[in-house]
Amino acid sequence: MVQRGYDQLGTRYRTHYEQLNPDRYNDWLIAFARLLPKDASVLELGCADGIPTAHFLSQQFDYLGVDISPVQIQQARANVPNARFEVADMASLNFPALSFDGVLALYSIIHLPIAEQPALFNEVYNWLKAEGYFLCITGAQAWTGTDEDWNQLGTSMYWSHTDAITYQSWFLEIGFTILDTHFVAEGDGGHTYFLLRK
Template sequence: MDIEDPKELVRRGYDALSLRYDETYGAETKYRPWIRELSRRVPAGGTVLDLGCGSGVPVARDLAAAGHRVTGVDISEVQIRRARERVPQAEFIHADATAVDFGPASFDAVVSFYALIHIPLDEQLPLLRKVAGWLRPGGWFLGTTGHRAWTGVDEDWLGGGTPMWWSHADVATYRGWIARAGMVVEQEEFVPEGEGGHALFRARRR
């Protein structure tokens, strides 16, 4: 499949299958301990950015319920519309994560679950550098990345008749990118999924 604009493929895929994605993954319990742990590390009333926020559940919802001020960003207009309906106490921005901008040291934490892997490889390190700049000194980055290098398309994503695109480096590359961006990896773990899996990084801005 010749892909001229992979981001457009991602946007259209999530616009088309927002509900199906939530039915498939939205109730996953693996997010809950990650969110609870992060919430304990963020100051009361602290600011959190959710990059690739989807429909706002469970990440933005649970962080907002814990008293944090949450901003979500997603490339899918449908996902953002649903997030605004489901989590009215948070702020949501319809934008490409690589194009959005915030002031230096704007957030106590940045979360990004299963979003970096939908961004072209050459844009991922620059985005991580922006993330580090948006964090306050000592602020947390909590994100998932690829574990092995792969770029490809699922022509019938989630059985919904819509293609989806991914691109990710291997875990060692991400470990290096996070360090080059100006963050220190505090913890790293493998998160299994199907026959493969992803890496979960907990890092702090220097």
């Protein structure tokens, strides 16, 4: 459902993003980039069409973006030709340990069934180099379900997430240090920001 939804959205996803207060993405990315070494290798899980994350980070770092949607990846390659992109299911990725200085997942892991998320967080920890950083946006309250007309965009979408306290406990159990976490308000609800260090 997630792949089909983002394929159907095509370029309309950009319109949706622009309505989300894109300035906050810029603040997150600037803060994240300042933590990384000059020659950093960065992975983004759920890169969509490459705007703004790939566009920003690929100007400074060795960037790889993955997304389950071939349509979004096609757009990303056109939007950010100097970055690398691959069509992939984040739950099935396989990288050697210590591959990346930084990993990002902005509103993407919450499209993965909650039962599969802890294993992916463990994988992210393994992929990161020592003192590597993980920036992610998770759920704030526990909920799993679908929207048959997501934001009146004419497509169905699936989400699955637990509450912020549970995410925090998972990260600590894995071995991450939490550098920053806070609620990100959005309309009547919101998500949770986590900046983590290995």
